[in-house]
Amino acid sequence: METMFMKGNEAVAEGALQAGCRLYFGYPITPSTEIIEYMAKHLPARGGTFVQSESEVAAIYMVFGAAGSGERVMTASSGLGISLMQEGLSYMAANELPAVLVNIMRTGPGLGGLGPMQGDYFQATKGGGHGDYSLLVLAPASVQEMADLTMTAFDLADEYRNPVLILADAALGQMMEPVTFGAREPKRYDKPWATTGAKGRKRNLVTSYNLQNEVGEQKSIYLEEKYRFIQERLQWAETYQTEDAEYVLVAYGTSARIAKGVVNALRENGVKAGLVRPITLWPFPSKVFTPLNERVKGYLVVEMSAGQMIEDVRLSTEGKVPVAFYRRQGGIVPQHDEILEEFAHAFSVGGILA
Amino acid sequence: MKTLFERTQGLTDIPFHYCPGCTHGIIHRIIGEVLEELHLLENTVGVTGVGCAGFAEQYINVDFQGSAHGRAPAVATGIKRAHPELVVFTYQGDGDMVSIGLAEAVHAAARGEKITAFLVNNANYGMTGGQMAPTTLIGQKTATSPYGRQSEQSGFPLDLPVLISNLPGAAYVATVTVDTPQNVFKAKRAVRQAFKTQMDGLGFSLVQFLSTCPTNWGLTPVESIQWMQDNMFPVFRIGELKQPQ
Missing domain, CATH: 3.40.50.970 (Thiamin diphosphate (ThDP)-binding fold, Pyr/PP domains)
Structure with a gap:
């Protein structure tokens, strides 16, 4: 180590x-x-x-x-x-x-x-x-x-x-x-299809x-x-505090780091919030959403784009749960307080901004 | 009985699909024969581009990778750097190598990649239906130069081997033709020299073949040879442009 x-x-x-x-x-x-x-x-x-x-x-x-x-x-x-x-x-x-x-x-x-x-x-x-x-x-x-x-x-x-x-x-x-x-230790894979010179085998053709x-x-x-x-x-995601969550933030990469802090702040204010952080973006971890869709009141997607992953989140919710969105763009990172504010606004959850 | 001629093991059994009078078949055979004579059939990887030349992967009897338009020298670089013990060659047409793939070709030569490049120049884009290429001659009519190529509009024919022969990384550069039996022999010598240059680790090697395209030129096979001799031979510098020092 x-x-x-x-x-x-x-x-x-x-x-x-x-x-x-x-x-x-x-x-x-x-x-x-x-x-x-x-x-x-x-x-x-x-x-x-x-x-x-x-x-x-x-x-x-x-x-x-x-x-x-x-x-x-x-x-x-x-x-x-x-x-x-x-x-x-x-x-x-x-x-x-x-x-x-x-x-x-x-x-x-x-x-x-x-x-x-x-x-x-x-x-x-x-x-x-x-x-x-x-x-x-x-x-x-x-x-x-x-x-x-x-x-x-x-x-x-x-x-x-x-x-x-x-x-x-x-x-x-x-x-x-x-x-x-x-x-x-790196795993080793046989690659009998590779072009390494046709010695003792039929020739290999890598072509489309x-x-x-x-x-x-x-x-x-x-x-x-x-x-x-x-x-x-292959559907990988980190789930954080989603076991009893009523509201779930969805974000990946840098956005997810900030969103996790927001989840902690919401919890401190008595809001049952959680986070889904997709690790595989393709395949998108839709299966993670299936059980959540039955009991969650809302998702808040946080991205550093005009809204791209949110399309996959919407597909994964099958229209059962409202999906809110917060984004910053052009090199600006979403701020903790801004996300909290958007959360309160989107889901009319009072008292968390105090 | 004495065997005077045999089909080389350097070619597969698949019949050529090329148009009558096209010289791809002769060039394939020459390359296949040299690979066999140098005992390279089990130690070589070819890389094709696209177009008519892209079908070389079906006919030349070695491992092959099929690449995209213009990218064969980059793919060959990847193979050779991964397996320096292999002999690696590319087979491209003029639209492929001299137009869209000029950067990959020139930089492979500039790096002195120890690969061998074959360029089959028939002065037009053959497979797409005979459009103007960078090698199209001034005044030559094609589907996209219907009034004949005008230098004011489309510039001048590009003789890639001349360009590449100026690069220190290029060790062997030649332009050959396969219009007569004598020139076929000369071409075969150039192919052998190019592979030997690679095997000796001397740098990049390039052989350009001046070739015909009867279908798109609208000529018979015999007329095509004549047209090539009359029009292409004066424009593209024929011979060994650079040999290992």
Whole structure:
């Protein structure tokens, strides 16, 4: 066991190294640059390969090539760069290539600024690129989780043969907290499909090129079933004080850290409040909401966007429970008191602002 | 009885689908033969782009990764960096490599990636129906230059090997043709030299093949060869542009 005081971005990189990441391809972009810098410094020294690519487009295809050859590989960027990677991610999902990518979200749309935002939720969870596919999306809420979920992401990528995205924001990337690394051995997966030279076997073909519609339909059905299988098995969320909760806040990442404080404040004021913090954003943890929908009086979604995850929350409530919303945007983080005020306003719960 | 010629193990048994008079088939065979002769069939990964050239993955008998338009050199970089012991090559058309993939191609060469790139240049986008490419000649009529390519509007043909031969990371660069048996032999020598450059770890290698597209040029196979000789040979610099020092 080793405890270090690190930035979230550094924890991602160290977590990747400890998960057996052998190659890193990337292009610098704020506020994710500590990841590429950490990799440039430490990956070659620990027997891996680091290449700074000419663009995010090239980076994701270098990841494609290395993943297709069976190695653990990663890239990281911020929303702008992740936009450029969408083409490659579609190809990777089509070819079922396991890899880990990280989006340290800054503000958008366009060039935006460097503050934290959660505006890339749709891009991350609704496909992002062309065609019918999904990434697995994990949302850490602490520096410890930046490390832990990155390690987990490599296993999930290999387990399900799919790209996995770590969706964090600039605050999580830049903040420093203690992180503990246990002696966690990376899992090993056989990859008989990888292109490693056709020695003693039939040649392997990693391709999504197909001009026959009947074959295309079979492939689509196969992928659909795979995603359904993942949706059934992989719905992770932290629930906090939800056992007897009458009102539940829903937030992920940095928003969830603040929302948890709001839950504590509400409890101190006698309001039975709880928190659902989705950890998998795709698949969205709808099952967590099923029992809550029967007894909860209202949900309050808190996001750093104009309202993206709230759509998945509404779907998960099946229209049974009112869903209120509080957001700040453009790099501003929602404030504790503002959320309390919105809560009181939305649910007409008096006395908590005193 | 003495065997004078055999089909190379470097090709699969799938019949080529290419149009009559297209030179992809000859180029595939040359590459397959060289891979077999250098004993590389079990030690090589190919990377395709898109378009007609994208089908190379069906025919050349080694492990393959199918990449996107223009991205093959980046994919090949990923493979080679993951497995330096493998021989890695790309196979792209001119629309793929010289237009949308110019950045990936030039930077792979600039980094001196130890990969081999094959560029099949038929002066147009073949599979999409014969549109103008960066390699389209001045005055050449295509579906998107219906009045002939005008330099004022669309610039000039881009001879990528000339560009890349200026980069220190590029170790072997050649432009060849497969219009006569003699030139087929020369082309095969260039392919062998390109793979050997990679195996010796000397840097990036590139072979451009000047090629035909009878279907989109609206010419017979024989006329296409003549048109290529008359019009493309003067524009694209043929020969070994750079050899390992």
